[in-house]
Amino acid sequence: MKIHEVIITTCDMDDNHHIAPMGINIIDNEVIIKPFKPSKTLENLRETKSAIVNFIDDVRVFAGIVTGIKKEWGLEKVSSNKVMRLKEANSHFTLQVKTETDDEVRPKISCDIIDRKVHKPFLGFNRAQFSVIEAAVLVSRLGRIPMDKINKEIEYLKIGLDKTAGNTELEAWSWIEEKIKSFEIKNDA
Numbered sequence: 001m002k003i004h005e006v007i008i009t010t011c012d013m014d015d016n017h018h019i020a021p022m023g024i025n026i027i028d029n030e031v032i033i034k035p036f037k038p039s040k041t042l043e044n045l046r047e048t049k050s051a052i053v054n055f056i057d058d059v060r061v062f063a064g065i066v067t068g069i070k071k072e073w074g075l076e077k078v079s080s081n082k083v084m085r086l087k088e089a090n091s092h093f094t095l096q097v098k099t100e101t102d103d104e105v106r107p108k109i110s111c112d113i114i115d116r117k118v119h120k121p122f123l124g125f126n127r128a129q130f131s132v133i134e135a136a137v138l139v140s141r142l143g144r145i146p147m148d149k150i151n152k153e154i155e156y157l158k159i160g161l162d163k164t165a166g167n168t169e170l171e172a173w174s175w176i177e178e179k180i181k182s183f184e185i186k187n188d189a
Contacts, residue, residue, distance in 0.1 A: 001025050005133050007054040007061055008033065009075065010044035011083050018044055019073055019086070021062045021136060024053060029113050031095055034106040045109050049097040050082060054089040057122055059132040061086065063172035066139045067179035078115075090122040127160030128169035135176045142183045154180065 003023040011017045018040040025032040031053060035042040045051055064070030074087035078094055085092045095111035125133070135157050138150050154176075161173055 001027075004055075005062070005137075007056055007065070007086055007089070008041055009052040009054060009083055009085060010041050010048065010050070012044050012047050015082065017075060017084060019061075019065060021065050021140070023137075030098070031093065031111045031113060033095075033109040033111060034103075035109070036106055037104070042107065042109075045097055046100070048082060051095045051097075051111065052078060052081070052083045052085045053093040053095060054086040055091045055122060056086055056089045057125065057129065058088055058168060059125075059129045059136075060168055060172040060175075061088070062133050062136040063139075063175045066136045067175045069175040069178065078117075080115075090120050091116070091118040126164045126169075128163070128165035128173075131157040131159075131161040131165075132169055132172045132176065135173070139176055139179050142180070143187075147184065147187075150180065 002025065004026060005021065005023055008020050008022045008024070009017060020039070020041045022033060022035065022041070033041075033045065033051070035045070060070065061073060064073070075084035076087040078085050078092070081094050093113045094115035096114050097109055098112050099110045101108040135154055138145065138153055142150070161169060165173065
């Protein structure tokens, strides 16, 4: 099943928003979200039964969230929904939770798409953007995947970055490198 790398925004009943990168499945008018247990995304989905899928081409959002280097991202109200979208998103889907299939590690949350909006064109990812997104996924797995595997994959991903990166991708990549280095230092101590 095809996985789309997106940013999910959710909120709790007190309007505290949470932003998380996530791989989702889209099947016709349905989105499948599989957040890890425990997670704020899962808590919020269960509490408010609503989410926004943000499609965005600024890979700094992916890198900034998983590294914790940048935590604040502009949000904007979506009509008829409590959950806000990323202000810089190219497009978004508004979701309503339909069902949940429990799992020990990653419950499956099936959601109906109740609205779709396009805000600006999405021109696709270049190799550097792809490299940053893949590296962000690796960073989210620090401590769960052996460091030698992560370092080998980072080395390979850097090839595409070196060939096609602009300033945005280089900034995001520097956050990725900083996070990996600090993780290695912390775990070597």
